[in-house]
Amino acid sequence: MRQAIKNPFKSISLLRREAVHEKTDQMYAFRAMVRKEFTDYITSWRIIILLVLILLTCVGSLYTAITTIQDAIDQNENASQIAKDSFLFLKLFTISDGTLPSFITFVSFLGPLLGVALGFDAINSERNKGTLSRLMSQPIPRDYVLNAKFTAALLLNTVLFFSLGLLVMSLGILILGIPPTGEEFLRIFCFLVLCIAYIAFWLNLGILFSVRFKQPATSALAAIAIWLFFNLFYNMIVQLLAKTILNPANITSTADAVSKQGLVLNLMRLSPNYLFTESTNTLLSPTVRTLGPLTVEQSAGAIAGPLPLSQSLILIWPQLTGLIASTFICFAISYLLFMRQEIRSK
Amino acid sequence: MFRKFTSLTLTLLLLVSFFFTGNGVKAAGGLTLFTPYSGLSVTPGETLTYDVTVINSNSSINNVTFDVEGLPEGWDYTISASGNDIRQLSIRENSEENIRFEINVPLEVEKADYSFQLIADGSGNAYAELPFLTTVSEEGTFQSELSVEQANLEGHADATFSYSATLRNRTADQQTYALSAGAQEGWGVQFKADGNNVTSVTIEPGATKDISIDLTPPNNIQADTYSIPIQASTNSTSAEANLEAVITGSYGVSISTPEGNLSTDITAGKERTVDLVVENTGTATLNDISISASTPPNWNAEFDSNSLATLEAGDSKMVKATLTAPDDAIAGDYVTTFTAETAEASSDANFRVSVETSTWWGIIGIVIILIVIGGLYYIFRTYGRR
Numbered sequence: 001m002r003q004a005i006k007n008p009f010k011s012i013s014l015l016r017r018e019a020v021h022e023k024t025d026q027m028y029a030f031r032a033m034v035r036k037e038f039t040d041y042i043t044s045w046r047i048i049i050l051l052v053l054i055l056l057t058c059v060g061s062l063y064t065a066i067t068t069i070q071d072a073i074d075q076n077e078n079a080s081q082i083a084k085d086s087f088l089f090l091k092l093f094t095i096s097d098g099t100l101p102s103f104i105t106f107v108s109f110l111g112p113l114l115g116v117a118l119g120f121d122a123i124n125s126e127r128n129k130g131t132l133s134r135l136m137s138q139p140i141p142r143d144y145v146l147n148a149k150f151t152a153a154l155l156l157n158t159v160l161f162f163s164l165g166l167l168v169m170s171l172g173i174l175i176l177g178i179p180p181t182g183e184e185f186l187r188i189f190c191f192l193v194l195c196i197a198y199i200a201f202w203l204n205l206g207i208l209f210s211v212r213f214k215q216p217a218t219s220a221l222a223a224i225a226i227w228l229f230f231n232l233f234y235n236m237i238v239q240l241l242a243k244t245i246l247n248p249a250n251i252t253s254t255a256d257a258v259s260k261q262g263l264v265l266n267l268m269r270l271s272p273n274y275l276f277t278e279s280t281n282t283l284l285s286p287t288v289r290t291l292g293p294l295t296v297e298q299s300a301g302a303i304a305g306p307l308p309l310s311q312s313l314i315l316i317w318p319q320l321t322g323l324i325a326s327t328f329i330c331f332a333i334s335y336l337l338f339m340r341q342e343i344r345s346k
Numbered sequence: 347m348f349r350k351f352t353s354l355t356l357t358l359l360l361l362v363s364f365f366f367t368g369n370g371v372k373a374a375g376g377l378t379l380f381t382p383y384s385g386l387s388v389t390p391g392e393t394l395t396y397d398v399t400v401i402n403s404n405s406s407i408n409n410v411t412f413d414v415e416g417l418p419e420g421w422d423y424t425i426s427a428s429g430n431d432i433r434q435l436s437i438r439e440n441s442e443e444n445i446r447f448e449i450n451v452p453l454e455v456e457k458a459d460y461s462f463q464l465i466a467d468g469s470g471n472a473y474a475e476l477p478f479l480t481t482v483s484e485e486g487t488f489q490s491e492l493s494v495e496q497a498n499l500e501g502h503a504d505a506t507f508s509y510s511a512t513l514r515n516r517t518a519d520q521q522t523y524a525l526s527a528g529a530q531e532g533w534g535v536q537f538k539a540d541g542n543n544v545t546s547v548t549i550e551p552g553a554t555k556d557i558s559i560d561l562t563p564p565n566n567i568q569a570d571t572y573s574i575p576i577q578a579s580t581n582s583t584s585a586e587a588n589l590e591a592v593i594t595g596s597y598g599v600s601i602s603t604p605e606g607n608l609s610t611d612i613t614a615g616k617e618r619t620v621d622l623v624v625e626n627t628g629t630a631t632l633n634d635i636s637i638s639a640s641t642p643p644n645w646n647a648e649f650d651s652n653s654l655a656t657l658e659a660g661d662s663k664m665v666k667a668t669l670t671a672p673d674d675a676i677a678g679d680y681v682t683t684f685t686a687e688t689a690e691a692s693s694d695a696n697f698r699v700s701v702e703t704s705t706w707w708g709i710i711g712i713v714i715i716l717i718v719i720g721g722l723y724y725i726f727r728t729y730g731r732r
Contacts, residue, residue, distance in 0.1 A: 143726065290676040301642025303679040303698065311677040314703050321711030328718040332725055339729035 029140050030148060037152030041118065050114050051160065057106045061096065062168050066175050068097045073176070087306065089180040090187060090284045092172045103168065104280045107195055108273060109231070112202040114160075116223040118153040119206025121216035122146075123338060128216070136343055146207070146338050150331065153203050158196050165192040183286075186309055191283045197323050198276045202227065204330035211334045211341070230271045238267045254295070261293040275323055279316040286312060375472030376404035379464060381447075385479040391516065391552045394449040394480060400466060402437035408468040410435045412445075415475075416462035420452040449480070453518055453552070457485045490515055490523065492578050492585035499589075503569075503596035503629055507561040509589050513578050515549035522548045523578040523585075525557065532564025533574065547578075561591055568629050568659070569595030595630030595659070597690035601637070604664070609698040615673040616704075620697070624654060624686045625662035632657045632688045637665055640683045646670040647682070675701045 041047050069091060096102040101109075123146070126132040135145060165188055173179055180188070205226065209219035242264045251257045268274045282288045286306035290298075307315070378401040388394055402408040411434050412425050425432055427445045437443050447464055459481050466474040491514040499507045515521045524546045527535040538558045539547050549555050559576060574589045601624050602608070612618040626632050635654040639647035650666040657663060667684060682697040 143729070289678040294676065295674075297643040298674060298676050301645075301680045301682070302676070303681055305679045307677055308700075311702060314705060314708050315677060317708045317711045321714050324715050325718045328715070328722055332718070332722050335722070335725055336729065339725075 026140070026144075029138075030144050033140075033144060033148035034152045034155070037148055038155060041152060041156050046117055047156075050110075050117050054106070054110050054114065054160070055164070057100075057110065058103055058164055058168065060100050061103045061106055062092065062171060064097045064100045065092050065095045065102065066172065068095050069176060087184055087187075087286055088176075088178060089169075089172060089184040090286070092168055093188070093191065094281075094284050104277075104284065108198075108276055108280070111195060111199045112227045112231070112273075113224075114157070115153075115199040115202025115204075116206040116220070116227060118156065119149075119203040120210050120220040120223050122149045122153075122207045122210040124210045124214055124219060125216050127214070127343070133343055142343075143335065143339060146211075146335060150204070150207060153207075154196070154200055157199050157203065161192050161195050161199075165189075165195075183309055187283050187286070187312075190309070190313065191280060194276070194279050194283065194320070194323075197320070197327060198272065201272055201323055201327040201330065204327050204334065208330050208334040208337070211337045230273045234271045234273075235268075238264065241267065258293050258295065265292060269319070269322070272323060272326065275319040279319045279323075282312050282316045288312075288315075291315060374474070375408075375468060375470055377402060377408060377410065377466055377468040377472035377474045379466050379474045379476035381476060384476065385481070387481045387483050388451050389483055390451055390455045390485075391453040391518075392451050394451060396447040396449075396478070398445050398447050398464065398476065399442050400435060400437060400445060400474075401442040402468070402472075403440060404472065405439045407439055408437050408470075408472050410437060410466045410468045410472070413465040413467065414462055415465055417449070418455075418460050418462075420454070421460075421462075422450050424448045424450075449478075451480070451482065453516055455482050455485075457482055489517065490521065490578060490580075490583045490585040492576070492587045494587045494589065497587065497589055498592065500592040500594060503563055503565070503567050503593050505563075507563075507589075507591045509559045509561070511557045511559060511576070511587060512554050513547065513549060513557055513585065514554040515551055517583055518551050520548065520550050521580045521583060522546055523580055526577050526579070527559070527589075528575040528577070529561070530572070530574075532567070533572075534560075534562030534564075535574070535576075536560040536562075559589065561589065563591065563593055566596065566627075566629050567593055569593055593629075596628040597630055597632065597688070598626065598628035598693075599632055599635060599657075599686050599688060599691045600625045600627050600693045601684055601686040601695045603695075608695055609700065610669075611700040611702055612669060612671045613702050613704055614671050614675040614677075616671065618669045618671075618699075620667045620669060620684075622665045622667055622684055622695070623662050624657065624665055626657040626659050628691065629659045630690075631659060632690065635686055635688050637667075638685050638687070639667060639669075640685070641669070642675075642680050642682070644672040645675075645680075645682070647684075669699065671699075671701055675703075677701055677703045 069088060093103040096105075123132070126135065126145075132145070136142065169180060169185075169188060202223070206219070206223045209222045210216070213219040213222065245260050245264055246257075251260065269278075278291050282291065286309075287304065289302075289307055313320075380399045380401060381396045383396070386394055386396075400410060402410075414423050417423065425445055425447055427435065427443065432445065435443055435445065449462075459479060461477060461479045464476045464478065466476075468474075492511055493514070494509055494511045497509065499509065501507055513523060515523075525537040525544065527533075527537075529535050536559070537544050538560065539555060544557075547555050547557065557578075561574060563572070570593060572591045572593065574591065575586060576589060577584060577586045579585075601622055604621055604623055610618055610620055622637070624635060624637065633656050635657055637649050637652060637654070639649075641647050646669070648668045648670075654663055654665075669682065678701060680699045680701060682699050684695045684697065686693050
């Protein structure tokens, strides 16, 4: 606009063409950066080791799930009907014979680690190596660095989880011989999207720390500390609180008990881990009908049966909203911090 | 000489007639017939049996032959002694013999008094007559009779009507009767004799047989009085009777939806109106049908009319039910049972109600994410590209 005011004789079409040029150039630059980051990720040992770890554990859990299911199928005659009724295909992700944890346990445990590993040194390692200021000398907007790193990590994440999910499904079809129904397929798809959103949260947390802390070790430790806190300690702390809150001596009525139970549940839901667990359970076990405390009045007259996918989604919508919103908020904070930072301060 | 002989005979006859007052009638030559019951009453088809004593008062052996005079046409007789049919009887001097005189009365005979004589013709001029008087007490028919003890029965449409009848063969021959009923379509008719299901019975002449008839009315028969003729027939004779079944009608009610679809969905905290159809499936009019619902706790069901005053047989009426689910109903399927009830019949319809939770919170979630994205966009605009 300023240019247009400076040169009033320049034709508008030329102006527009220039603007388009500028935009496509920038898009090209952004794409190149994403491609470069993506190559960096998949060639770095750190990520390769993590990927191999995730792949191995998932294949292991899939194996135990399949043997468990096959045993159950062999014992029954009309297996394919039972499979359809009980959403057998979803059990590939949730069932385990006790020797190895199930697929969702592995994902909820290793997924955050992958996210943190992808993000914790995104900015500060570039800064320490001095490549950030060199990058900034290129004619690209500053936020492209951050955006490209986030996009590349998210892309890797998406590719990884969709290939994992499809791998599990195809192996399931091959070994069990039972195809998934349309609803089962959609549920698995939603589950994979949920996994990606969950890992994106940890990725953003890692990026946030990589912007905030100058040393990659500090940011890695901080991110892992938070991961450990939510994975192990938060649960204990809430249970400790729950002991006091749910002390039978303090409860006066049913309504009181329900509200206090709800309070404990809401405390638990501050943890992204818990949100993820609730959501995966609801998505992969269609018989889950509610996540809160349930009164007898509510359950009387109910027919035990699976919920349709839309109802399951509505049930976990608050959880999904929380996860996605906190992902965006983390990104927004790291964006703000990054944009205000002095880059050439080394 | 002859005159003397004649007067002697007459004197003797007179003497004998005085001696056997009323019985040993018309005897000559020292031969007399005697029976104590010479006038018997009989029904058609029966056999009359007389024990007759033949008395020979001569001093010589008398050979006697018998004959019957005045026997009506169609009647026949046998004479036997000691179990043998006899043609001739030989009696020692001053002795007597017992014979059995049997008359078979035919079936086709008029009600009247009949008289006939047994004649004993001995050697020489020995001769005796014994008159009999037989009263046939009823009209002989020479046909079959079918009589029903209680021809009128009342019951519900789903009851079985059991009649007992007696079939009597009054012909001279053994008859095999084919049993049939002129029932309208849909009726079940079963004849039974001696506890077995039969379609024909064989009856000796003059014998009877008890037959029971089970009638099963067709489904959904209208309340009315039905007359069912039954017949037992052979090629020569037949007998008929009429059965009457008074049906008081059946009671049946059914509740459903116009399409028969027994499921619906409802949003928690909202209402859902369900169209119900109450139908009288019986054959009698139903009165005072009450309609109710059994819902999960805290649910509410209201009807535009809680009861129907009357419903004719075969008619149906629409009822609107409004279901309300509580706010805190959880998603999933619930059972609600609608009941239509009268004193006589009732019907249930189990509804599968799928509760859907309000999408309101879903919209709020999307709004929150949109706000966050908007904030991000604002940050991009403010801090990016500088």
